[in-house]
Amino acid sequence: MDQELLNKLKEILEEDVLDLSLSFKDFDEWDSLTSLSLIAMVDSDYKITITNKLIEGFENVAAFCDYITNHEG
Secondary structure, rough: OOHHHHHHHHHHHOOOOOOOOOOOHHOOOHHHHHHHHHHHHHHHHOOOOHHHHHHHHOOOOOHHHHHHHHHHO
């Protein structure tokens, strides 16, 4: 798993420890602004365009990380 990506997710989700088995909606800090922050980070840092609908479709954070790692542009 990409440690840099995990660190960025921890920062966005305001978590010290990230449980990869949780979906984004399971995090207390998850809201529309957090989603936009995630979309912006992925676009600027990984050159991948994602939508909120795509994010909501991931079973868990691990599936999201796998997607980003495998689609890095």
